[in-house]
Amino acid sequence: MASVPRYWRNIPSYYRLVGSKCRGCGRTWFPPRRCCPICYSRDLELIELPTEGVLEEFTIIRTPPSGFDYYTPYVVGIVKLRDGTRVLTQVVDCDVTELKPGTEVVATFRRVREDGDFGIVMYALKFRPKR
Ligand SMILES: [Zn+2]
Known part of the structure; x- marks a missing residue:
């Protein structure tokens, strides 16, 4: 945690x-x-x-760690940004059957969880296919 x-x-x-x-x-x-x-x-x-890049490779997670069941199945991949920087990230808002290496993606910030005691909302960087 x-x-x-x-x-x-x-x-x-x-x-x-x-x-x-x-x-x-x-x-x-x-x-x-x-x-x-x-x-x-x-x-x-x-x-x-840069906030845009291409999906280089990815895997579909169907047996997630505990606490992530809600997201199953989800996609984790390596995005190569326009400047060449590689980012290990989750890919969201996508039809997993349509993803392929070379798919253009863009950064998005998503709520990952809320801390019960303090009400702190945590966000994380993810990527989604560019439309
Ligand atoms: Zn160096």
Whole structure:
């Protein structure tokens, strides 16, 4: 379960699709990283990422972890954004039989759950086919 403090720290990136760009090797990451996993540089800057891309590959989840039964079946895939950044994400608002590699998708923010004690609504980045 995501803790509330961690969630709040991540809000800017989840709302604006902010990633990080490594000044060492030029690669971009989402969510933002403090250390580049490729060249190990710690010199990364925050950048705003494009919100459109194409679905590179995906899988359909029919046996979800507990607590996610409501969404079954759902699609998890890798989206390659216009600038080349790859994002592991859920794909929503789609007919799973019509999805294919190369499908154009766009970012959308969806409510994932509400914290019962504090009434905090959590949103997460997902993608949907572009129309
Ligand atoms: Zn790097």
